[in-house]
Amino acid sequence: MPKRNRPFITLRSTEDPTMVYTTSKNPKNTTERIVARKYSKLLRKVVEFKESK
Numbered sequence: 158m159p160k161r162n163r164p165f166i167t168l169r170s171t172e173d174p175t176m177v178y179t180t181s182k183n184p185k186n187t188t189e190r191i192v193a194r195k196y197s198k199l200l201r202k203v204v205e206f207k208e209s210k
Contacts, residue, residue, distance in 0.1 A: 166191065168206035173199055178206055 163181040168191065170176040176197050190208040197204045 167209050168193060168195070169209040170197055170200075170204055170206050172204045173197060175199070176206075 162185070163183055165179055165181050168178040168180060176199055178193075178195055180191075182191060192208070193206050194203050195206050196202070
């Protein structure tokens with residue numbers, strides 16, 4: 158059985174630090190930190206989410 162090489166990461170909102178999304182990424186292909194624009198339910202608008210440790 159293959160080993161799972163996709164660790165889960167946390168995407169935290171830049172405008173509201175309490176809002177988070179979780180996703181996985183392949184660290185061999187994506188070495189830099191992920192930045193994504195996603196919908197914030199609390200702010201009711203699309204904001205930037207950055208990868209946090």
